[in-house]
Amino acid sequence: MIAPRRFTPSISALRALEALDRLGSASAVAEEMSLTQSAVSRQLQSLEEQLDTTLIQRDRKRLSLTPAARDYVTEIRQALNQIAQASLRLQAAPLAGTLNLAILPTFGMRWLMPRLPEFARLHPDVTINMTTRLVPFSFASDGFDAAIHFGDAMWPGTQSMLLRNEQVIPVCAPGLLGERRLTTPADILSLPLLHIQTRPHAWRDWFHKQGQTGDVDLSGTLYDQFATITQAALHGLGVALMPEYLVEQDLATGRLIALHSEAVESEGAYFLVWPENKADGPALVKFRDWMSTKAQPEDPLPR
Incomplete structure (x- = not known):
């Protein structure tokens, strides 16, 4: 059900209010919207009358937003951006449609x-x-049709398809190890650990699988993407627990060395996830059917 007219102001008036909050002056708003200052003033006054709420503080010739108006703008700004993005997608959409896909940067690449x-x-x-997108989000508010997600398939209101599991291995630059010899997995604790933000328990789980169940110090530096943690490892800043397929070339060339003989399967996996209410979208159906031919089991990753 659509809200009553008085609760759905004109886009032009909302844009004027949002621009005043962002730009700070009526003259700047007028320039951005290609209007006169008096026209901007009328837009804002009309919005106040429609909502029956004071939105603007008028100090001589200076206009500013009331605290309530600033809170209001925070909410409508997202809506305005969504309308603009939807219009852009509609204009650019081909015959079968457009798929708006959230990806993990390194896995996507x-x-x-x-x-x-x-x-x-x-x-x-x-x-x-x-x-x-590095973490789960709301499909309803972000407007995506699907996402590639790491973790488990438990995402409310969605369906999913397993793409591939992940095997991880601890690696570091040869210079970090020097003359030191590591004989057990626990010896890795003598080196600085590098952590990836999207896998907060990766090191704990890895050591647990190696039989290290006691309390150990797993502190270390934190990185938000595999691209940056890989560079940190290459420059000798510490030991990174990396997906095997991401470091195969660096291991083969000797730029990195493995500190364990075998890769271990991590707790999570990569999934294609989509909201249930978009499951029958033509573009998504074609993409999902095609992705099913690439999911496990499959040929090795292209190098």
């Missing part, structure tokens, strides 16, 4: 990108827009 040319060749009528 190393796993998805090498495969996408095949999808583009098979389905030239589908456009895929990709945006990086």
